[in-house]
Amino acid sequence: MAEPVPELLPDLRPPPGGLVALRSRLDRRRAWPPLVVAAALAVALLLAVRRPAAAPIAADAAFPTLAARIAVPEAERGRIAASAPVRLTDGSVLVRVVTLEAGGGGDEPR
Amino acid sequence: MSADAPFDRAALEALYVRLERPLYNVVYRWTWEPQVAQEIVQDAFVRLWRMRDRVRPDTVEALVYRIALNRARNHRRWRRLRTFFGLRDDAVDPALAPDTALAAHGDARRLRAAIEALPDDLREVMVLTTFSELTYGEIAQLTGVREGTVGSRRNRALAELRRTVGGTGG
Numbered sequence: 422m423a424e425p426v427p428e429l430l431p432d433l434r435p436p437p438g439g440l441v442a443l444r445s446r447l448d449r450r451r452a453w454p455p456l457v458v459a460a461a462l463a464v465a466l467l468l469a470v471r472r473p474a475a476a477p478i479a480a481d482a483a484f485p486t487l488a489a490r491i492a493v494p495e496a497e498r499g500r501i502a503a504s505a506p507v508r509l510t511d512g513s514v515l516v517r518v519v520t521l522e523a524g525g526g527g528d529e530p531r
Numbered sequence: 532m533s534a535d536a537p538f539d540r541a542a543l544e545a546l547y548v549r550l551e552r553p554l555y556n557v558v559y560r561w562t563w564e565p566q567v568a569q570e571i572v573q574d575a576f577v578r579l580w581r582m583r584d585r586v587r588p589d590t591v592e593a594l595v596y597r598i599a600l601n602r603a604r605n606h607r608r609w610r611r612l613r614t615f616f617g618l619r620d621d622a623v624d625p626a627l628a629p630d631t632a633l634a635a636h637g638d639a640r641r642l643r644a645a646i647e648a649l650p651d652d653l654r655e656v657m658v659l660t661t662f663s664e665l666t667y668g669e670i671a672q673l674t675g676v677r678e679g680t681v682g683s684r685r686n687r688a689l690a691e692l693r694r695t696v697g698g699t700g701g
Contacts, residue, residue, distance in 0.1 A: 423660040423685060429642065429692050430661050435555035436569050443547055443573045447540070447580055 538586045546591065547576050553662040554599055560646055560658045561603035562610075571606060575599035593669050600655065638696060645695035649688055656681055657688035 425432065508514050551572060559568040575598040579586065586594065646654060652674065659670045660681065671678040 425661055426689060429689065429696070430556070430560070430658065432552070432662070433556055433559060433565075435551055435572070436565050439551050439555075439569055439573065440544065440547060442569075443576055444544070446573060446577055447543075 538583045538588065538591070540580075543576060543580055543583070546595070550592065550595060553664065554596065556662040557596065557658045558599050558603045560654060561600070561607050563643060567606060568603075571599055571602045574602055592663075593665055593673050596659065596663055596665065597673055604651070641696050642692075645692050648695070649691060652676075653684050653688040653691070656684040657692075660685045 554572045554575070555568055558571050559565065562568045562571065575595050578598050579591070579595050649657070655674055656670065656676075659665060659673070660667070663670070665673070667678050667681045671681050674681070676684070
């Protein structure tokens, strides 16, 4: 340590209670991780409970819906496009397949 | 702290008791706010505690100074930004409160302005050489300069301060 220069850099006393505050901060940090984990779990649980389940739809209702949703762009002509599978009320899964080159598509329960 | 002693809570607290005041004095010359300076000092020790497994007894002191200085510089940058965008009112000068002796002589404001006007590298070396118990070699390592540069920067900083505020001694 070099010679002090009190007229330029006076040796100031820090505010009191520093060590007590430090202890408090260290203890608080130690208690943090379990709290954070518990909070994250609670949020995840809440989101899982509130997430709406995909409701099965009736076959006759599914067809127009899918037909409206599927649009195959020009660049895709000659290829096969398929919708995401939709589970119907009778338990079967419906996938709409469109083959434009063949002049149309079909809804294929499987 | 001896070389083979574990860095446990007791060691951390002992180090805090020993370094609180010099570290506070160093950080204060960046923040000019007593509470903020103290918070930064404590934050440095909290960070040190979180990385205690990697702490080496022979370099722990320099490490805590490095952490605190980085925090102080970041705080300064944010303060400047907040001031620039009008989110902070710098009209009140909280730095003058603890310097009662200097304030009595009416020099505190000029002194702060003079220290503020110093380039960071000069100020850093000046406060570290004045308050810390680090050797010139350790300060050179901490600041990334040669050992001889530490001494010359200190002399330049003090000369600049004396020229500005008209002080003597040291």
